[in-house]
Amino acid sequence: xxxxxxxxxxxxxxxxxxxxxxxxxxxxxxxxxxxxxxxxxxxxxxxxxxxxxxxxxxxxxxxxxxxxxxxxxxxxxxxxxxxxxxxxxxxxxxxxxxxxxxxxxxxxxxxxxxxxxxxxxxxxxxxxxxxxxxxxxxxxxxxxxxxxxxxxxxxxxxxxxxxxxxxxxxxxxxxxxxxxxxxxxxxxxxxxxxxxxxxxxxxxxxxxxxxxxxxxxxxxxxxxxxxxxxxxxxxxxxxxxxxxxxxxxxxxxxxxxxxxxxxxx
Numbered sequence: 001x002x003x004x005x006x007x008x009x010x011x012x013x014x015x016x017x018x019x020x021x022x023x024x025x026x027x028x029x030x031x032x033x034x035x036x037x038x039x040x041x042x043x044x045x046x047x048x049x050x051x052x053x054x055x056x057x058x059x060x061x062x063x064x065x066x067x068x069x070x071x072x073x074x075x076x077x078x079x080x081x082x083x084x085x086x087x088x089x090x091x092x093x094x095x096x097x098x099x100x101x102x103x104x105x106x107x108x109x110x111x112x113x114x115x116x117x118x119x120x121x122x123x124x125x126x127x128x129x130x131x132x133x134x135x136x137x138x139x140x141x142x143x144x145x146x147x148x149x150x151x152x153x154x155x156x157x158x159x160x161x162x163x164x165x166x167x168x169x170x171x172x173x174x175x176x177x178x179x180x181x182x183x184x185x186x187x188x189x190x191x192x193x194x195x196x197x198x199x200x201x202x203x204x205x206x207x208x209x210x211x212x213x214x215x216x217x218x219x220x221x222x223x224x225x226x227x228x229x230x231x232x233x234x235x236x237x238x239x240x241x242x243x244x245x246x247x248x249x250x251x252x253x254x255x256x257x258x259x260x261x262x263x264x265x
Contacts, residue, residue, distance in 0.1 A: 007098040012034060020242045032085075101151045104125060114165070123170050126174065233260060
């Protein structure tokens with residue numbers, strides 16, 4: 001199959017990660033989806049429902065008609081889990097060419113009432129997770145002929161907003177990490193870029209940011225009015241951008257907005 005490579009997508013069971021997995025499969029690549037396997041441990045429950053093994057299996061079943069897709073559990077905040085996910089990918093496909101660090105969470109609230117543990121958890125998943133996954137994958141990526149890393153940031157990583165300081169701060173950090181990795185790994189022929197989604201109708205929006213404010217219908221209406229191109233973005237939009245960033249041979253260190261014109265820098 002033309003230009004077939006192996007891609008590991010964290011946070012791939014649903015939402016943006018699922019859209020990314022779909023796009024890589026449609027482009028002829030093999031995909032390993034990595035996501036949470038078990039419900040949150042006591043004391044680690046989140047402010048909206050995270051992915052599960054059931055959803056991961058369902059995504060593999062749905063996408064399998066497009067190509068070779070498999071799944072493996074991962075907790076990107078744990079180094080041993082990241083190493084195991086990479087090893088499972090290499091064992092299944094014989095190598096690793098593209099790492100998509102997409103796992104991410106959000107929390108919101110006023111600074112004076114924001115929970116410290118929630119702040120730490122956001123940075124552990126959104127920033128430390130990229131470090132741990134990249135470190136675990138580096139030997140395999142260095143052995144590949146056309147390696148790339150795509151890190152999911154956000155338009156909130158370029159412009160802050162009230163009540164999401166932890167999330168925005170973590171996504172600014174993703175862009176800084178991306179630029180640093182791009183410079184450090186250029187000598188190895190590994191290109192590193194960031195994807196900055198705009199307003200995508202995922203659980204983050206429907207179950208958290210738009211909770212008690214009209215849900216999906218209100219989201220669609222608000223975004224159609226706020227976005228210059230007149231519609232919210234989709235997971236498939238993000239997938240197409242991720243494939244571009246992973247395949248463009250002379251693009252590295254950029255943070256690409258996919259936001260319908262809502263941000264232009």
